[in-house]
Amino acid sequence: EDKVVQSPLSLVVHEGDTVTLNCSYEVTNFRSLLWYKQEKKAPTFLFMLTSSGIEKKSGRLSSILDKKELFSILNITATQTGDSAVYLCAVVGGGSNYKLTFGKGTLLTVNP
Amino acid sequence: NAGVMQNPRHLVRRRGQEARLRCSPMKGHSHVYWYRQLPEEGLKFMVYLQKENIIDESGMPKERFSAEFPKEGPSILRIQQVVRGDSAAYFCASSQSTADNSPLHFGNGTRLTVT
Numbered sequence: 001e002d003k004v005v006q007s008p009l010s011l012v013v014h015e016g017d018t019v020t021l022n023c024s025y026e027v028t029n030f031r032s033l034l035w036y037k038q039e040k041k042a043p044t045f046l047f048m049l050t051s052s053g054i055e056k057k058s059g060r061l062s063s064i065l066d067k068k069e070l071f072s073i074l075n076i077t078a079t080q081t082g083d084s085a086v087y088l089c090a091v092v093g094g095g096s097n098y099k100l101t102f103g104k105g106t107l108l109t110v111n112p
Numbered sequence: 113n114a115g116v117m118q119n120p121r122h123l124v125r126r127r128g129q130e131a132r133l134r135c136s137p138m139k140g141h142s143h144v145y146w147y148r149q150l151p152e153e154g155l156k157f158m159v160y161l162q163k164e165n166i167i168d169e170s171g172m173p174k175e176r177f178s179a180e181f182p183k184e185g186p187s188i189l190r191i192q193q194v195v196r197g198d199s200a201a202y203f204c205a206s207s208q209s210t211a212d213n214s215p216l217h218f219g220n221g222t223r224l225t226v227t
Contacts (some may be wrong), residue, residue: 004154034215041220042116043155043203047216088155098145098210099168102154 002027002094005085006103014111017079023089027062033065033072033098036088038105043088046074066087082095114139116219117186117205124225125194132187133222137206144187145216146172146179149201161187193227 003026013019025033032050036043047056049065049072056063063090065072076083086107090100117136125131137144146158152222157171161181176194181187191198201223205216 036218042218045215080133092157096142096168097214098160098207099157099171100147100155100216102147102156104152104154 002091002101003074004089004091004101004103006089006106008106009104010107010109012109012111013079015080015108017088018075018077018080019108021074021076021087021089021102021108022071023102025089025091025094026070029089029102030067030093031083032092034090034092035063035072036090038086038088039084046087047108053103072100079108081110081112084108084110116141116206116217117203118222119201119220120222121220122225126227127195128193131191131198131224131226132196133202133204133224134186134190135189135204135206135219136186137164137204139204139216141208141217143207143210144181145205145207146189147189147203147205147218149203150219151200154172155203158189191224194224196226198227200226 005024007022034048035046047057047063052067060077063074086105088105133186144161159179160168161173175193178190201202201221203221205218207214207216
């Protein structure tokens with residue numbers, strides 16, 4: 001069975017700190033890894049990664065995938081209180097090109 | 113360009129009643145997916161539909177749950193004779209295709225509470 005493990009489960013930081021969120025996976029026929037941000041509503045798409053070693057960047061957020069070691073990290077620099085959310089990692093694989101297997105998420109709290 | 117629209121946002125049902133959850137995909141998207149999020153759990157795939165077709169219902173319980181995506185109108189997830197264990201957030205997502213560069217976009221979810 002496909003598996004996605006995120007760490008830490010929760011994290012509390014101060015504004016301005018840099019955080020690194022981790023996602024490891026076990027999946028057959030890996031196709032892609034996705035990061036979402038979930039506040040108290042819809043998970044919002046952040047990044048889709050398919051190739052190892054290529055960093056995706058959007059403002060203060062960046063992410064990279066390591067297909068050899070089967071993990072991805074999501075970095076957030078100069079955190080703001082608006083970054084407080086649950087960050088979800090999901091993979092597509094296992095013979096499907098559409099079915100997402102999600103981790104349980106990392107709850108990030110940024111205090112002023 | 114409206115995102116994925118789900119309604120209602122909150123739904124309360126007594127045990128034994130029926131729950132109907134609606135989802136309109138993003139404009140231009142013809143692929144619809146339903147996911148369920150139980151408390152303290154990650155999102156779990158339930159069903160994948162295209163217009164008038166169920167493509168994959170492998171994640172949906174065999175009994176009491178059904179889904180449709182008619183030619184006209186929203187996709188409907190229907191839960192008959194609800195039980196307390198059905199209480200969860202139900203998210204709908206849509207995509208333009210199933211290509212590797214076509215991520216899923218989620219709606220705000222319907223939070224079902226069974227009393």
